[in-house]
Amino acid sequence: MVGEPWLVRxxxxxxxxxxxRGRPPPPVPDLGGVAILGVQTRGANVQARGLGKRGIxxxxxxRDAAAVILMVALWxxxxxxxxxxxxxxxxxxxxxxxxxxxxxxxxxxxxxxxNGDIDLSVGSVLSLSGAVAAVIMKDTSWGPLAAAGGGxxxxxxxxxxxxxxxxxxxxxxxxxxxxxxxxxxxxxxxIVAGTQLNGFPESFNLIGRSLYELLAVxxxxxxxxxxxxxARAVSVQxxxxxxxxxxxxxxxxHTTFGEKVYAIGGNERAANFAGVNTRxxxxxxxLISSICAACAGLIYDAFYRxxxxxxxxxxxxxxxxxxxxxxxxxxxxxxxMIGSLAGAxxxxxxxxxxxxxxxxxxxxxxxxxxxxxxxxxxxxxIVAVVGDIWLRQHNILSLWFGxxxxxxxxxxxxxxKEAKA
Numbered sequence: 002m003v004g005e006p007w008l009v010r011x012x013x014x015x016x017x018x019x020x021x022r023g024r025p026p027p028p029v030p031d032l033g034g035v036a037i038l039g040v041q042t043r044g045a046n047v048q049a050r051g052l053g054k055r056g057i058x059x060x061x062x063x064r065d066a067a068a069v070i071l072m073v074a075l076w077x078x079x080x081x082x083x084x085x086x087x088x089x090x091x092x093x094x095x096x097x098x099x100x101x102x103x104x105x106x107x108x109x110x111x112x113x114x115x116n117g118d119i120d121l122s123v124g125s126v127l128s129l130s131g132a133v134a135a136v137i138m139k140d141t142s143w144g145p146l147a148a149a150g151g152g153x154x155x156x157x158x159x160x161x162x163x164x165x166x167x168x169x170x171x172x173x174x175x176x177x178x179x180x181x182x183x184x185x186x187x188x189x190x191x192i193v194a195g196t197q198l199n200g201f202p203e204s205f206n207l208i209g210r211s212l213y214e215l216l217a218v219x220x221x222x223x224x225x226x227x228x229x230x231x232a233r234a235v236s237v238q239x240x241x242x243x244x245x246x247x248x249x250x251x252x253x254x255h256t257t258f259g260e261k262v263y264a265i266g267g268n269e270r271a272a273n274f275a276g277v278n279t280r281x282x283x284x285x286x287x288l289i290s291s292i293c294a295a296c297a298g299l300i301y302d303a304f305y306r307x308x309x310x311x312x313x314x315x316x317x318x319x320x321x322x323x324x325x326x327x328x329x330x331x332x333x334x335x336x337x338m339i340g341s342l343a344g345a346x347x348x349x350x351x352x353x354x355x356x357x358x359x360x361x362x363x364x365x366x367x368x369x370x371x372x373x374x375x376x377x378x379x380x381x382x383i384v385a386v387v388g389d390i391w392l393r394q395h396n397i398l399s400l401w402f403g404x405x406x407x408x409x410x411x412x413x414x415x416x417x418k419e420a421k422a
Contacts, residue, residue: 064328065340067385071326072343075350082359090234094211096353097239098304102127102297104345105242106320107327108249109293111341112286114324115253117266117333118167118174120287122181123294123320125189126159127313130298132189135198135308138205145205149299156295159185163291164284178287182317190310199307209304211236238300245293250338262286266333319348322378326385351377 016026060066079087086092106123113120134152137143159181166177207215213232216222223229253259261282264272273279294313302308325331326347327340355374 063337063340064335065337065343066328068327068340068343068347071381072346072350075347075354079350079354079357082354083357087357090230092353093234094236096349097234098209098236099352100346100349101236101238101242102300103316103319103323103348104342105245105293105297105300106316107323107341107345108242108246108338109290110320110324111249111329111336111338112253112262113174113290114321114329114331115262115266115333115336116283116286117269118283118286119178119321119331120163120290121175121178121317122159122163122185123290123297124313124316124318125182125185126156126291126294127298127301127316128310129159129185129189130155130295131302131308131312132193132298132310134299134302135201136192138201139198145202148205152299152302153292153295156291156298157288159294160288160291164287167287168280168283186310189312193308193310195310197307197309201302201306206303206306208237208241209300209302209306212240238304241296241300245296246338246342249289253336253338258282258285263334266330266335268334319378320345322382323348325382331386347381348378351381 012027019026106127110120110123130152133155134148137148137151138145141147163174163178163181166172166180167174170177207218211233212235213222213229215237216232223232253262261272261277264275264277265279265282269279297316298313301312323344324336324341325344327337327342327344329336329340329344352374355377356368358368
């Protein structure tokens, strides 16, 4: 099995023992990797049915269509529930800020999950990078650029460890990244001595401020009009996330590296036989994921103007959920940047809607309990996976409508011709 370590898969220890005793090595059996990985390509039937479609019909055959539709529906519901507040600049700015952190983690995880792997360490890498940057700014005189570079290097190191353990040592991605999940958060907490750090330079904090504040520092602040409204509603970090997502989307969808990622996720054994360096591609994907998490750690420091050891806690679950809700598959072979961003927007909008104060006609108001946020996110995640397996891969709706249409049509009975004597 491809997920097993190399020592087990290639029977390294029995072969070494045979070599030491001067005996012929035992044979290496074929563990059936092609058959095991073959089930991952089932969802290709869905895209095959969408070939030749145009316009709206082609959109509905996309795996990320449901996430985009749900995102728009949630936004319109908020606009209907609180038209006086939902579309305002303050609320839009707050939603985009909450969206940016999850979206940046989801961008990196899209590469990993399209490979058929998983990365449970992105939240801890966020914390580690944020801690390194905070310590450099507080305890040294190196400045914001050195702090940003140190935070990125911390993320690169975590990605190197994850990629090496998974792609070259042969550990399952779940185990390798779970280990990084613990040691990265532990190191991040220890270097700040478990305390909160704040008082960072304002030049660094501009990363987490609105576009208007950055333009004001540069002497380019707009005086009024639509440009002023946009500058106040959009943050610097949101623009950065969208640029990263755009570049990552082009790499994943329009380069040979992206094709290799999808090929490995669809069937790693077949990709290996086709000449794809599967180890290098998987290694690079983990590196990309950790770099995105490191950037999220820097944004966290700049936005909150402080660092606490619990930064990024459980964010890995939000990022994984975003990719899956956006049409990605835990088995690999699928995933788009549009879908991952839409999934992150769905999670952000659900949390914003459930914390929204609803005003009734009689003047009273109510707010749903905060614990219901995770309930709704969990239900949407389950529905997304079940809908993908049952409704899309098995084409249940088309089969059901086809049978119903066939049952409603009157039976055509041809007259029986009499046999000639």
